[in-house]
Every structure is written in C-alpha cells, then in structure tokens.
Amino acid sequence: MMVTRRNSICFVFAAILMWLGPGLITLPVAQVILTGDKIKAIKRHGPWPPVFEEDPSNRVSGSALAVEFGRKLFLDPSLSRDGDVACVTCHLPEKGWSDGQETSKGISQLDRNSQSLYNVRNNRWYGLDGRTDSLWAHSIGPMLDEREMGTSPEAIASALAQDAEYSRMYEQVYGEPPDVSDPQAVMVNAAKAIAAFQETIVSWRTPFDDFRDALANGDMEAAGTYPQDAQRGARIFFGKGNCSLCHSGPMFTNGEFADAGMGYFVRPGEVDTGRHGGIEKLRASPFNLSGKFNDNPEQASDWATRQVALHPKTFGEFKIPPLRELTQTAPYMHDGSLATLEDVVRHYSEIDEERLHADGENILRPLKLSEQEIADLVAFLESLSSF
Amino acid sequence: MSRKIKVALVASALLFACSASATAMCGSGLAMTAESETNYEVSMDAGGEKISTGEPLSVDVAICSNDDVVVDRFKLDATMPAHGHGMNYVPEIKEQGKNQYTASGLFLHMPGKWRFEVSFSADGKTHRFFRDVDIE
Numbered sequence: 001m002m003v004t005r006r007n008s009i010c011f012v013f014a015a016i017l018m019w020l021g022p023g024l025i026t027l028p029v030a031q032v033i034l035t036g037d038k039i040k041a042i043k044r045h046g047p048w049p050p051v052f053e054e055d056p057s058n059r060v061s062g063s064a065l066a067v068e069f070g071r072k073l074f075l076d077p078s079l080s081r082d083g084d085v086a087c088v089t090c091h092l093p094e095k096g097w098s099d100g101q102e103t104s105k106g107i108s109q110l111d112r113n114s115q116s117l118y119n120v121r122n123n124r125w126y127g128l129d130g131r132t133d134s135l136w137a138h139s140i141g142p143m144l145d146e147r148e149m150g151t152s153p154e155a156i157a158s159a160l161a162q163d164a165e166y167s168r169m170y171e172q173v174y175g176e177p178p179d180v181s182d183p184q185a186v187m188v189n190a191a192k193a194i195a196a197f198q199e200t201i202v203s204w205r206t207p208f209d210d211f212r213d214a215l216a217n218g219d220m221e222a223a224g225t226y227p228q229d230a231q232r233g234a235r236i237f238f239g240k241g242n243c244s245l246c247h248s249g250p251m252f253t254n255g256e257f258a259d260a261g262m263g264y265f266v267r268p269g270e271v272d273t274g275r276h277g278g279i280e281k282l283r284a285s286p287f288n289l290s291g292k293f294n295d296n297p298e299q300a301s302d303w304a305t306r307q308v309a310l311h312p313k314t315f316g317e318f319k320i321p322p323l324r325e326l327t328q329t330a331p332y333m334h335d336g337s338l339a340t341l342e343d344v345v346r347h348y349s350e351i352d353e354e355r356l357h358a359d360g361e362n363i364l365r366p367l368k369l370s371e372q373e374i375a376d377l378v379a380f381l382e383s384l385s386s387f
Numbered sequence: 388m389s390r391k392i393k394v395a396l397v398a399s400a401l402l403f404a405c406s407a408s409a410t411a412m413c414g415s416g417l418a419m420t421a422e423s424e425t426n427y428e429v430s431m432d433a434g435g436e437k438i439s440t441g442e443p444l445s446v447d448v449a450i451c452s453n454d455d456v457v458v459d460r461f462k463l464d465a466t467m468p469a470h471g472h473g474m475n476y477v478p479e480i481k482e483q484g485k486n487q488y489t490a491s492g493l494f495l496h497m498p499g500k501w502r503f504e505v506s507f508s509a510d511g512k513t514h515r516f517f518r519d520v521d522i523e
Contacts, residue, residue, distance in 0.1 A: 041498075044523065245470075245497045249441055256475055256496045303443055307476040307492040314475075363470055 030224030032215070033231050038238045039215050046212040046250050049202050050122065056296040057289055058136050058192045060173055061199060069169040070197030073190055079143070079159055081150035082107060087142065087194065090114040096328025097201060102336030106148035111266040113336035116329045119322060121199040124255045124304055128319045128334045129278025133305045134294075136195035137287040140187065156190055157183035188293045203324045204386035211383075226383070233380025236373060241348070242363050252323035252384065257314065261347070261355040261364065262333050264316045274334070275317035279310045327385040345369070345377045414449030414487075419505060419516035427452045429505055429516040438501075440522055444493040446478075448505055450486040460508040463490040465501050495522050 034042065052062070060066035073079065077086040090104040091097045097117035104114040112128050120126075126138035142148040143156065160166045160178040170186075171177045173193060178186045207226060214223035237243040248254045257275040264271045282305065287293055289302035318334040332338045338347055349369040356364060369377065416432025428451045433444060450458055461480060466473040478490040495501050505516045 040523070245499065248498065254441065254496045303479075303492045304476065304494070307479060309475055309477045311475070313472070 030221070031228075032220050032223045032226075033228065034235055034238075038235060041238045041244055042212050042234065043216050044249065045244075045252060046209055046216070048205055048209045048212075048250055050250055052121075052199075055121070055135065055195070055199070057134050057294045057301055058195055059295040060189075060192050060196050063173065063196055065169070066173045066193045066196035067200055068197075069166075069173050070193035070195065072166075072169065073194050074197050079149065079151060079156060080107070081155070085149050087139070090142075090148075091117050096325050098329045100330070102331055106142065106145070107150045108147045110147055111272060112334055113331065115319075115321065116325065117198055117201045118203040118325045118329075119251060120201060122251050122322075125257075125278075125319065127278060129274050129276075129281070130257060130319060131278040131281040132285065132287070133282060133289045133302070134195070134287075135198055136188070136192040137285065137289075137293075139191040139194040139198070140287055143187065143191070153183035153187040154180075157186035160186060160190060185293075188287065192295075206324065206386050207383040208380075227379060229376045229379040230383040231380075232373075233376035233378065233383075236367075236369070236377050237380055241367055241377065243348075245363055246320045247323055253320045256320055257317035258320050259313070259317050259356055260333065261351045261353075262318075262335060262337065263355075266335075271316070272334070273315055275314040275319075276310065276312075279308055279314060282308070323381065323384050325385045327382055327387075341378050341381050342374060345374050345381075349374060413451030414447070416447065416449075417518050417520070419503070419518040422515040422517065425514050426454065427458075427509065427514055427516075431503055431505070431518060438495070438520055438522055440495050440498055442494075443491070444495065445489055445491040446493060446503070447483070448488045448490065450488075450507060452486075452509075456509050458486050458507040458509040458514075460506075460513075461488050462504075462506045463488070463493075464504045465493055465495060466504065467497060467499055468502055469500060470497070498523050 032039075055061035074087040074091075077084050077089070080086065085106045089106065090099045091114060092099055097120075098114040101114065103112055104110045115128065121135060123135070124133070126132040126135060127141070132138040132141065143151050144153075157178055157180045160170055161180050167177050170189070174189055178189075180186070207230070211223055211226035211230075214220070214226075237247075246254055246256070246258055257278075264274070266272050282288055285291070289296075289305045294302065326332075326341060330340060332341070332344050333347075338344050348364070349367045351364050351366050353365070367373075413428035414430030414432060416430045419429040419431055421427070421429075430449050430451075432447045432449075434447070438444060446463065448461075448463060450461075461482075463478055463480065464473060474494055475496060476492055476494045479492045481489045481491070483489050499522060501520050501522050503518045503520065507514055
C-alpha cells in the first residue's frame with residue numbers, strides 16, 4: 001500500500017490529537033437558533049413545575065387524608081349506578097389520565113374526548129365547555145350524569161355511610177361521619193376529596209423545560225443541546241404559527257376557549273354548543289363558586305363566574321387545551337377526531353376558514369406549512385412531554 | 388440683584404410651575420386619547436403594576452374637566468383590534484368619587500396590543516377615549 005506524504009502527516013497529526021486527549025478536539029457547537037422576542041416568549045412558558053397553592057374554595061385542598069380518601073373514591077366503580085364506572089374509567093394513568101378513545105364511554109357513549117387530568121388543578125374553567133369553575137364542582141358532574149356514572153346525592157351519601165372504611169375516612173377528613181340527612185353536602189364533600197387527589201396529578205419536567213431554564217439562565221451552551229428540529233418547531237410555534245397566543249404560559253394554555261374550525265355536529269341535527277352551553281350550565285349550577293358550597297368565605301375566587309360574558313361567538317368554542325404530556329393523550333381535539341399530533345398540525349396548516357366564526361378570533365389562517373415545517377412543529381410539541 | 392438671587396428666583400418659579408402642572412394633571416396614570424374634540428381629559432391607572440396576561444386586572448379611571456360637570460353612563464372595555472375580539476368577561480364598574488371609577492375583573496387573555504376604551508355621557512354627548520397598551 002502506498003503511503004503518501006500527505007497521509008503520513010495526517011496520521012501523525014491524528015496520533016498527536018489522540019495522545020493529547022479528547023479535550024482538545026472541538027465538536028461542532030450546539031446552537032440556539034432562536035433569538036430576541038421568541039426567547040422572551042419561551043421564558044414566559046415556565047418555570048415548571050409551578051408552586052402548589054391550595055384551592056381556597058375547597059377546605060380539604062392539600063390535605064393528605066383527603067388525598068387518600070379521594071384516591072379511593074376516584075378508583076371505585078361501586079359508587080356508580082351499575083357498579084362498573086369510576087372516574088378512572090375515562091381517566092387512566094397509563095393513558096395520560098385520559099382514555100385513548102375518540103369519545104369516552106361511561107354507562108353509555110358520550111360525545112366528547114376525555115381530557116387529561118395532568119396539572120388539572122391549575123385551571124380556571126373545567127370541562128371542554130367550561131361548565132364548572134372549580135375542580136371539586138367538576139368532579140360532581142360525572143357522578144350525576146346519566147350517561148357517565150348515573151348516581152345521585154342520596155346514593156352516594158348512603159354508600160359512604162354504610163361502608164365502614166369510607167365512613168371512617170370521611171370522618172377523619174371532615175371531623176364527622178357522613179350525614180345521610182344532608183346528601184348534597186356529603187356528595188360535595190366526596191367531590192372535594194376527589195379534587196384533593198386530582199390536585200396531586202402533576203406532569204414531570206420535559207426537554208422543553210430544560211431548554212427554557214437554560215435560556216432564562218443565559219446558559220446558551222446547555223440551551224443549544226435542545227434538538228434543532230424542536231427549535232425550528234418552536235420558531236413556528238412562537239412565530240408565524242401564532243400558536244403561543246392561545247397556548248401561553250407554563251401550562252401552554254391561556255385557560256380560555258376558541259373556535260378551532262372543528263365540526264359542531266355530534267350527529268345529524270344535533271350540535272355541541274360548546275362554551276355557550278357551558279356558560280349557561282355554569283350559571284344554573286348550585287355548585288358554582290358564587291354558591292354556598294364555596295369554602296372561601298369572601299368568595300373572592302368567584303369573579304370569573306360573576307363576570308363571564310355570554311357572547312354569541314362562544315357558540316361552538318371549546319377549551320384551549322394544555323399541551324404538556326401531549327404524546328400520552330391521543331387522540332386530539334374536543335371530539336377526538338384527530339388521531340396524531342401530525343394530524344393536528346396539518347389541521348391548522350390547512351384550516352378551513354369557512355368553518356370559523358365570522359366574529360371570532362381573527363388569528364387562525366392556513367399556515368401552509370412545508371413537510372419539513374410540519375415535522376419540526378411536531379418535534380417541538382413532542383418535547384413538551386416527559387417521555 | 389445679584390446673579391445668585393436671580394438664579395434662585397428662576398429656579399423657584401420653575402419649581403412652582405412644575406408643581407402646579409402636576410396638580411392639574413388628570414389622575415396619575417396613562418393619559419387616554421380622545422376620539423374627537425372634547426373638553427375632558429381621561430387617565431387610566433392599573434395600580435402602577437405592569438399589565439400582563441393571565442391575571443384579573445383592576446383599572447382606575449379619572450375624568451377631568453375645567454367645568455363642574457358630573458358625567459354618567461361610564462363604560463370601560465378592552466379589545467384586540469388586530470384580532471377582532473374583546474375580553475371574555477364583563478368588567479365590574481364602581482364609582483369611587485366624582486368622575487372617578489374603578490373597573491375590575493378585566494382579563495386580557497392574549498399577549499399583544501390591547502386597546503382600552505372608555506366612554507361616558509356629559510353635556511348631552513357621548514365622549515370616547517382610548518389607550519393602546521402592548522401586553523406581554
């Protein structure tokens with residue numbers, strides 16, 4: 001084999017480098033491709049996790065005894081009318097606390113997709129239509145809904161009073177056994193314990209959080225290790241995609257409602273009124289924060305309930321979902337009609353403006369993303385999940 | 388008159404002018420712009436805090452005039468002109484004194500340019516003012 005002079009020099013140079021050690025060999029530097037306003041916007045999407053704050057409307061919020069009592073109730077199907085549906089039926093831990101179905105099934109088939117319970121304590125409104133204003137009030141709904149658990153305050157109070165273990169736990173949490181003569185109060189207390197349990201369901205830190213914190217700390221070397229495709233996706237998310245206008249803050253939602261151009265019909269001749277119907281239900285509910293079951297004596301937390309506006313545009317609007325742990329919670333949208341994150345991105349990329357409210361948000365326009373951009377945006381969304 | 392005394396007199400006059408001007412200011416916050424010719428000045432004050440998204444907000448509004456007129460039918464709203472929408476909540480208005488109001492429960496749910504709009508009736512006319520604020 002001929003060894004040229006140039007090759008000899010290369011071998012010698014390589015040998016010297018190997019001898020000196022890898023510390024002298026500089027690999028291509030990982031780079032942060034985002035700048036200015038986008039970095040500023042990214043910083044506003046953290047830190048994570050948020051500090052736990054007790055719910056002032058729920059006097060057992062944060063109580064360890066209530067959490068354990070609530071966990072037991074959450075898992076127990078015997079409280080349902082037919083004894084085979086529990087909260088966990090539609091909120092499975094292994095499915096990101098949703099159920100993996102397009103639309104959920106309790107006692108009978110429902111019309112909406114089950115929402116993940118990750119970080120559920122951080123909401124202002126609950127349910128895809130925001131029909132409730134507290135986690136405990138929202139926990140009552142499925143118990144009483146004929147299509148979900150189909151039970152009643154009387155049945156719940158009776159079940160808790162007759163079961164020795166439940167009765168003991170109830171007394172430990174509330175200082176007295178369940179009073180069957182006031183079944184509504186017993187049911188609300190059960191719901192408050194279930195809410196205390198759900199408050200503990202918090203998602204983990206994600207690659208995005210490491211990226212965000214590195215940017216916040218000015219550690220561009222660490223930030224540069226965040227994958228380049230996710231960074232390109234972030235550039236779309238916080239830029240021309242306008243995604244961060246609605247998916248803002250550490251939860252990646254502003255907690256409000258929007259028309260995302262999805263269908264309104266649940267079956268021929270029947271529409272899902274979304275937020276409009278949700279506000280009507282909220283106002284009619286005896287369990288809203290303006291009512292007597294709010295444990296906050298000043299009821300300061302009920303400002304949104306008192307002041308929410310029933311605009312015509314709320315018809316067909318649905319909750320803007322948080323985006324953390326998305327990879328575990330397919331399918332997507334209020335009706336579960338989009339199977340993958342790529343389908344969701346393609347929906348917004350080609351959104352049908354004819355389906356949007358004329359008086360709604362003037363934000364959504366077809367993005368006409370390239371295949372590379374779609375892949376990048378999906379990579380970014382995946383980085384909001386911990387695994 | 389010595390040069391030092393002249394300087395002191397000029398400084399005193401300037402101080403007086405400045406303090407008189409501050410007293411005449413309408414409210415302590417951001418001046419709002421009238422949509423058409425008016426004898427009124429309006430200012431809005433969000434408590435000196437930086438206005439941001441995601442938190443309910445209260446705004447104090449002062450309406451000033453050289454005339455001894457009491458205004459009525461006061462309204463305050465906030466919209467995002469570029470997006471074609473307003474707030475999802477109706478502000479609660481409380482009168483705090485003559486021609487002074489507090490609007491609470493405002494909730495700006497998106498970052499971007501918000502337009503605060505005030506209107507009231509006086510002298511048989513409706514007066515409208517606005518102020519644009521960039522919210523992060």
